[in-house]
Amino acid sequence: MPEILRTDPNIIITGTPGVGKTTTAQELALRTGLHHLDINEVVKKHNIGETSSDPDDPNVKIVDEDRLLDCIENDLEEGGQIIDWHACDLFPPSLIDLVCVIRCDNKVLYDRLKKRGYGEKKLQENLDCEIMEVLVQEAREAYDEGMVVELRSEKTGDVDANVDRIEEWVQNWKKDHGK
Ligand code: DAT
Numbered sequence: 001m002p003e004i005l006r007t008d009p010n011i012i013i014t015g016t017p018g019v020g021k022t023t024t025a026q027e028l029a030l031r032t033g034l035h036h037l038d039i040n041e042v043v044k045k046h047n048i049g050e051t052s053s054d055p056d057d058p059n060v061k062i063v064d065e066d067r068l069l070d071c072i073e074n075d076l077e078e079g080g081q082i083i084d085w086h087a088c089d090l091f092p093p094s095l096i097d098l099v100c101v102i103r104c105d106n107k108v109l110y111d112r113l114k115k116r117g118y119g120e121k122k123l124q125e126n127l128d129c130e131i132m133e134v135l136v137q138e139a140r141e142a143y144d145e146g147m148v149v150e151l152r153s154e155k156t157g158d159v160d161a162n163v164d165r166i167e168e169w170v171q172n173w174k175k176d177h178g179k
Contacts, residue, residue: 006079009097020153039085089142
């Protein structure tokens with residue numbers, strides 16, 4: 001196995017819009033000191049994607065993936081990035097250490113997306129995405145089985161419990177890699 005030079009791991013937090021990626025990533029960043037790399041913000045900052053014209057939908061739709069990777073490659077090589085995005089298979093596996101797919105019950109997700117002001121069509125598309133386990137499959141196809149974990153985020157306490165788990169994993173990763 002090639003030696004890993006980064007001193008902190010790179011973690012992907014992915015899942016259907018509304019499942020709780022950003023909430024989890026922000027809390028994890030606070031607790032671990034790792035950097036919350038919000039890909040929506042990167043895309044907007046570098047103007048490398050199409051954003052929705054709907055002000056209630058902060059998610060970026062179509063992204064120039066090559067340019068995105070150019071923008072974040074140095075950060076990934078340095079390590080310690082918590083990548084927050086609703087897609088995951090574009091990030092090179094050699095630069096990724098853990099993939100967390102956040103999951104949410106569809107009734108709960110419906111209420112969250114409704115609160116965000118999503119219209120019926122967009123709401124249904126996202127609920128279908130969650131039911132069909134699109135992100136779980138994408139993650140399992142792109143990364144080694146042992147790197148992918150599913151975490152449910154439905155109740156308030158779930159965020160803390162999930163972050164506890166990932167924080168412990170980060171500590172173990174550092175020990176295992178002599179960091
Ligand atoms: P995402 O980044 O996946 O789009 P988010 O972190 O913005 O999702 O969360 C969507 C909404 O749901 C937001 O109002 C916070 C809330 N939320 C997320 N996880 C939760 C949980 N485990 N319990 C209660 N509310 C949660």
